Amino acid sequence: MPQPTAPAQLSALEHIKANSRFLRGTIDAGLADRTTGAISEPDTKLLKFHGSYQQDNRDVRDERRRQKLEPDYGFMVRVRLPGGVLTPQQWLGLDELAGRYASNGLRITTRQTFQFHGIRKEQLRDMIGGINAIGLSTLAACGDDVRNVICSVNPLLSSSHAQVYDWALKIMDHVKPHTTAYQELWIDQNEKTSDGAGDEEPLLGQAYLPRKFKFGIAVPPYNDIDVFAQDFGLIAILGEDGELQGFNLAPGGSMGATAGDPKTYPSLGDLIGFVTPDHLLETCWHAVAVQRDFGDRSERKHARLKYTIDDRGLQWFHDELQSRLSFRIEPPRPYHFEHNGDRYGWTKGDDGRWHLTLQIPSGRIRDVEDHPRQTGMREIARIHKGEIRMTCDQNLIIAGVAAKDRAAINTLVKQYGLDDYKRASGLRLHALSCVALPTCGLAMAESERYLPHILDKLEELLDHHGLRDEPIHFRISGCPNGCSRPYMGEIGLIGRAVGKYDLRIGADHIGERLNAIYKENIGEDTILATLDEVFGRFATERKRGEHFGDFVVRTRIVTPPKRRPTVRPSA
Numbered sequence: 001m002p003q004p005t006a007p008a009q010l011s012a013l014e015h016i017k018a019n020s021r022f023l024r025g026t027i028d029a030g031l032a033d034r035t036t037g038a039i040s041e042p043d044t045k046l047l048k049f050h051g052s053y054q055q056d057n058r059d060v061r062d063e064r065r066r067q068k069l070e071p072d073y074g075f076m077v078r079v080r081l082p083g084g085v086l087t088p089q090q091w092l093g094l095d096e097l098a099g100r101y102a103s104n105g106l107r108i109t110t111r112q113t114f115q116f117h118g119i120r121k122e123q124l125r126d127m128i129g130g131i132n133a134i135g136l137s138t139l140a141a142c143g144d145d146v147r148n149v150i151c152s153v154n155p156l157l158s159s160s161h162a163q164v165y166d167w168a169l170k171i172m173d174h175v176k177p178h179t180t181a182y183q184e185l186w187i188d189q190n191e192k193t194s195d196g197a198g199d200e201e202p203l204l205g206q207a208y209l210p211r212k213f214k215f216g217i218a219v220p221p222y223n224d225i226d227v228f229a230q231d232f233g234l235i236a237i238l239g240e241d242g243e244l245q246g247f248n249l250a251p252g253g254s255m256g257a258t259a260g261d262p263k264t265y266p267s268l269g270d271l272i273g274f275v276t277p278d279h280l281l282e283t284c285w286h287a288v289a290v291q292r293d294f295g296d297r298s299e300r301k302h303a304r305l306k307y308t309i310d311d312r313g314l315q316w317f318h319d320e321l322q323s324r325l326s327f328r329i330e331p332p333r334p335y336h337f338e339h340n341g342d343r344y345g346w347t348k349g350d351d352g353r354w355h356l357t358l359q360i361p362s363g364r365i366r367d368v369e370d371h372p373r374q375t376g377m378r379e380i381a382r383i384h385k386g387e388i389r390m391t392c393d394q395n396l397i398i399a400g401v402a403a404k405d406r407a408a409i410n411t412l413v414k415q416y417g418l419d420d421y422k423r424a425s426g427l428r429l430h431a432l433s434c435v436a437l438p439t440c441g442l443a444m445a446e447s448e449r450y451l452p453h454i455l456d457k458l459e460e461l462l463d464h465h466g467l468r469d470e471p472i473h474f475r476i477s478g479c480p481n482g483c484s485r486p487y488m489g490e491i492g493l494i495g496r497a498v499g500k501y502d503l504r505i506g507a508d509h510i511g512e513r514l515n516a517i518y519k520e521n522i523g524e525d526t527i528l529a530t531l532d533e534v535f536g537r538f539a540t541e542r543k544r545g546e547h548f549g550d551f552v553v554r555t556r557i558v559t560p561p562k563r564r565p566t567v568r569p570s571a
């Protein structure tokens, strides 16, 4: 059985982190250096913890190389926004920052927050400083730490949702980094940072975590966060009166895999128990600590919690966690999921206020012909008195609208082309794509830019088979890292090379089953011909009410992967 990583085996990044003086490195000097649009390689790794990635525009990479110019560097900045809730004023603040510094509007992510792309090095301090000035942060939005804690966006059950949202904030606060480097670099904007002598990281440690760590809380019956895709999923258990009783614990999920490396794979979390709300923070702290102590620090591809668990067993993880807790983990409690997508249109909350879910294709908020979404959302934010909530399907909710204010919101939604959801096919309403080209350095194929085209083509097939309104979950990503959680799509396309994708089918409609590979490394013609045939069978052979993913599994077109064996409850 593998033991905690021996010092001699540590990966290079472990040394960079441990010697970074709590994430300072030489980022200050790198930002000041105006001879290049980039910062040093080790600093790019540390910058991630501060919420930013150095990228370059891949559309012009070859041309610039030919011209002997350095790459067209720009920085991606990601906001940390646990639970995905903004005030309209904060929306306006982010909108203004996007207009001033970013190249492509605002981008809602699959973890309920925002990214901005193409920020120049000399503007990075103003961008991140500006985000902090409106009461938000970017610390730990990326990097080997606990990422943005996500939670169900569930306006129908707003009292329980409010409690769960509150827990998402508390977890984030409890496990976030303590370094003062962030304050020095971006808020005080010191030209030279301190040596960090007074800093400590009581949970994460001087070398931080072996890899990213993701928490998410779902509120049944809606699994709108894909709770089993989290390193540590939490399922809120509500009593008959709607009161929060506690949380089922589901560790061991995550999507990332590497093409051609069978030792890496997507995986779903599995239930190990239940804890009451008063024990939640202690549980989360120690779950992170187990991974801090046992995660693989020699091989980054093998450093997620799912591999720690699979190398040692789910029972081992349960027992190790239990040994660190001051209370007994109880057996998991029953729950039931109905759906893992967003529900569009207006819904009424139990406090009488209204919530409008709008579809934002790929989460991109910018003005394009016929769809001035950025201007439209700005106008809405100017009159809206409630909140704006981001969803894990890259959509947003105009939340907390008084009945008398609905008409004004409706007028703006229509005027600015934000009401497309009313006319979209079932597939389009349930489509997710990652960013991919031109900014993502890991992209092997198009995703966000390809989505409108492939949806048009697939809709033609669905129309032909009378399946236009069928709510099929479709997810595309530009590489096997799986940022759009494509392994949980009833149909998933995973980029392998320019114009080539793996086609996976057979996830369920509630986020409890992964899909399986159907055809590897195929181009558009084969994708369409293959799906045409399967859609044809689905249209004629399906059982009443059967979803597409369930159909292809029942008819053995694919066989889904198995889940882990269950654990013994605590003695």
Ligand code: SRM
Pocket: 053, 055, 076, 078, 108, 109, 110, 111, 112, 113, 114, 115, 141, 147, 148, 214, 229, 254, 255, 256, 257, 304, 363, 394, 433, 434, 435, 436, 439, 440, 441, 442, 481, 482, 483, 484, 485
């Ligand atoms: Fe992701 C890396 C974008 C959600 C798994 N992800 C990246 C990077 C930073 C590329 C890089 O490392 O150079 C991408 C930046 C692209 C760009 O140009 O902006 C990127 N990931 C995204 C976002 C923006 C996709 C989107 O279209 O919304 C999502 C931001 C979430 C957030 O707000 O925090 C995003 N990434 C995810 C998810 C989905 C989720 O968490 O629910 C996953 C799958 C779950 C998981 O963690 O496995 C995901 N991203 C990865 C991985 C694979 C990690 C692994 O363990 O194998 C990478 C690669 C890596 O970390 O080395 C990655």
Ligand code: SF4
Pocket: 434, 435, 436, 437, 440, 441, 442, 443, 444, 447, 477, 478, 479, 480, 481, 482, 483, 484
């Ligand atoms: Fe980039 Fe791959 Fe993530 Fe898409 S799935 S954003 S291509 S890392």
